[in-house]
Amino acid sequence: MADAPESLRRRNAAALLRTLRYDGPASRAELALRTGLAKATVGTIAGGLEEAGVLRGLEQVRSGERGRPGQRLTLADGRPVGVGFEVNVEYVSAVVLDLSGSARFEITRPVSEVAAVAAALGALADEVAARLAAESLHPVGAAVALPGLVDGDDRTVVWTPNLDLPGTGVAEAVDRAFGWSSRTRVVNDADCAALAEVRLGAGRGTDHLLYLTGTVGIGAGIVDDGRLLRGARGFAGEVGHLPIGEPGARCGCGRTGCWEASVGLHALLAAVGVDECGTPLETAAEVARRAETSSGVRAGVARIGQHLGRGLGIVSGVLDPHQIVLGGYFVPLGDLVLAPAAAELDAAVALGGRGRPALSLGQLGTEAAATGAAERALDDVFSGEVDLLS
Numbered sequence: 001m002a003d004a005p006e007s008l009r010r011r012n013a014a015a016l017l018r019t020l021r022y023d024g025p026a027s028r029a030e031l032a033l034r035t036g037l038a039k040a041t042v043g044t045i046a047g048g049l050e051e052a053g054v055l056r057g058l059e060q061v062r063s064g065e066r067g068r069p070g071q072r073l074t075l076a077d078g079r080p081v082g083v084g085f086e087v088n089v090e091y092v093s094a095v096v097l098d099l100s101g102s103a104r105f106e107i108t109r110p111v112s113e114v115a116a117v118a119a120a121l122g123a124l125a126d127e128v129a130a131r132l133a134a135e136s137l138h139p140v141g142a143a144v145a146l147p148g149l150v151d152g153d154d155r156t157v158v159w160t161p162n163l164d165l166p167g168t169g170v171a172e173a174v175d176r177a178f179g180w181s182s183r184t185r186v187v188n189d190a191d192c193a194a195l196a197e198v199r200l201g202a203g204r205g206t207d208h209l210l211y212l213t214g215t216v217g218i219g220a221g222i223v224d225d226g227r228l229l230r231g232a233r234g235f236a237g238e239v240g241h242l243p244i245g246e247p248g249a250r251c252g253c254g255r256t257g258c259w260e261a262s263v264g265l266h267a268l269l270a271a272v273g274v275d276e277c278g279t280p281l282e283t284a285a286e287v288a289r290r291a292e293t294s295s296g297v298r299a300g301v302a303r304i305g306q307h308l309g310r311g312l313g314i315v316s317g318v319l320d321p322h323q324i325v326l327g328g329y330f331v332p333l334g335d336l337v338l339a340p341a342a343a344e345l346d347a348a349v350a351l352g353g354r355g356r357p358a359l360s361l362g363q364l365g366t367e368a369a370a371t372g373a374a375e376r377a378l379d380d381v382f383s384g385e386v387d388l389l390s
């Protein structure tokens, strides 16, 4: 194995890491079966990865000496980690995941004003870098989730309607904190949340997920065959301004009849006669509380759900997802919005009774985007681009 080309060794190591992550802990013999690699090859790579602090042996059920062939190996609690950040108008946050997908730590810092977001991200990145060093954790990559469009280079911010973060400043701020050059990625927040839900949340077990996030705007993240669907320019999933819903509803983009003008947070508040109170999630929770005693509020949320379901039917007709996950402000509304949306989706999906995509709520809350960014950062390890043996 020592003479094998470095790229082959890296590919084999990545195959081992992938199966440990996605199929669970295994003995060396099981790893050989799963990957098709020779037992000796598995032994050499696993030994190197164990030495590098990437994987470790699990406690034996029966007593036995450490390192014996029957011992099962796991990625949990290893030293390499992926770092995910999220920036938005209310807070900056960081989630650090090990290769098993377990969170090692999470930090959220509120942001007082939009102009302070860039500085807050820089300070948070410095804080994370210092803590990783103190805990002997090794960052293999970092990604930043933000509400906007990112160019195909995964670094250049093309458009952030509510934040002033143009160009590659975001990526460079994190690169600086970690002492890197051109390594940090920037990713659309709905794409990140979709990745997080499909790997660690409501979408586990499917490879075809449509994730819809709801705040004032509406954005989709699409996982197709296990991978994020990006489109030609990286802009896939911009569904908020499709002409779906009330034709006369005025949209923030200046036009009328956009989907988000019928299902975004402001449309909800207008439909139920409630004022914004705190974050979108807090506001939606207040709407859900009032719905307990008000049929008018329940009917207002149901109307939003109908517009939502109709649009999901159209988007599903294009994408054929296995599962649809609703995030953002939809989550606190629960069945109030899910039930009418599901009924419309049933009516909209015309497949001769062959069923429709499952519809559920996100499970990862406000940490979904940063978690997905950390997953994105780890992908280079599982694809074999980053070598953990050197």
Ligand SMILES: [Zn+2]
Residues within 6 Å of the ligand: 240, 241, 251, 252, 253, 254, 255, 258
């Ligand atoms: Zn619009």
